[in-house]
Amino acid sequence: MSYRLLTLSALRNRLARQPRGAQQPNLAQHPAGKAALSLLKVVASAGLPLLLLWLAGCSNEPAPRDTHSPVSDNGEISSFFYSLLLYLDAAILAIVVAVWAYALVKFKKQAGDDTLPEQSHGNMKLEVIWTAIPTLIVVAITVPMLVGVFQMSKRHDPNQPVVEVDVTGKQWWWEFDYKSGSAAGLHTANELHLPVGTAVTLHMTSADVIHAWWVPRLGGKRDANPGRTYPMSFTAKTPGIYDGQCAELCGSSHALMGTKLIVHPLAGELEVDYKGQKVKLETYETWVREQQAPAKPPVAELEKGLKLFKERTCPSCHLIQGLEGTDIAARSATSGPNLTHVGSRMGIAANTLLNNPENLAKWISKPSAVKPGSKMPDGLVTPEDAKAIAAFLSSLK
Ligand code: CUA
DSSP states (O other): OOOOOOOHHHHHHHHHTSOTTOOOOOTTTSHHHHHHHHHHHHHHHHHHHHHHHHHHTOOSSOOTTOTTSOOBHHHHHHHHHHHHHHHHHHHHHHHHHHHHHHHHHHTOOOTTOOOOOOOOTTOHHHHHHHHHHHHHHHHHHHHHHHHHHHHHTOOOOTTSOEEEEEEEEETTEEEEEEOSGGGTTOEEESEEEEETTSEEEEEEEESSSOEEEOOGGGOOOEEEOBTOOEEEEEEBOSOEEEEEEOOSOOSTTGGGOEEEEEEEOSSSOEEEEETTEEEEEOOHHHHHHHHHSOOOOOOGGGHHHHHHHHHTTGGGTOOOTTSTTSOOOOOSTTOOOOOTTGGGOSEETTTTEEOSHHHHHHHHHOHHHHSTTOSSOTTSSOHHHHHHHHHHHHTOO
8 A cells, every 4th residue: 555645735736737717616515614614603603602601600709719819828829829820821822822823914825936934943043032931931930939839838936826726627527626825625617717817727637538628718728638737827817707628539428528717807796798698707716715615504495405415325426515414425536526516607517508407407317318428327316306406406506
């Protein structure tokens, strides 16, 4: 079998040999041309709706997980580099497309001109230019980015007040143990409360598989690995409520392993907007005092819930500090969230459901329906019992 390579100049010669007046092939009549045209039509007609769909995602409002509205020093650094790369790449794209379009027009082959354009192979000047420019761009990105990486990995001065919290990822929720300051000894779950403008160091680890802590508006992610502890230091700059999400595939309910970061003002109450709702934030110290208080005994009509809570073995995993017979939960890798003030949380089941008695009853009566693979077993309580327990737990503000 022999191949004949049809070079461009041979093709040109062949076309040139075509007799004058011979019918020019009509592309629109050719099967391949027809297919190309209909494909173009489909792309054009799908393009408009797709464009509208894309534009529908545009908003001036900061979204709960918008990395472009940073609320911490780390978030500002991340956001800066995101913008730097975006604008730099957009400028490079614009320049390349402009030069390309200019070359298309300027160097278009003229009729009757068979001369080859000037060949640039081995042109030292050009080789130097198109090696130097990308090198400069990479240096311009890398140097400030390395500075940013070191800034984000900084440790706070231990002589300054620092809020230190041990953060443990568990399938599928987050446990927080406060280690310093007024909150030292506080043990809570899923909603991390911090003071604004204060240095914070989180010490990340995991009790089972690898998780990753990520509150997009706070900046980067940090892996939570079993058997290791990684620090993450930052200062939250804006009071508010910010959603987070486990960012490492960690099992069947990975997508349901949410978290919330609540940044409190240092003085006075503050009303903040959370997903279109007005929420009042007390000071960080007020929150700490409320959380440190033991749980109040339930009023008479909620006593049944407490009784069922104890009978159905809930205290073997869940701690309620201050109520007799409910503070036996061993602090182990398998123990569940501390429920001493569960009624004060915004969400339950790691931010999967809004915290209200109906959702709590739903969650308790059949955990696997809310969170597949949940360590809390199904069938511990009847739906009727679940309502009573939920009413009692909701009262634990
Ligand atoms: Cu934890 Cu994904």
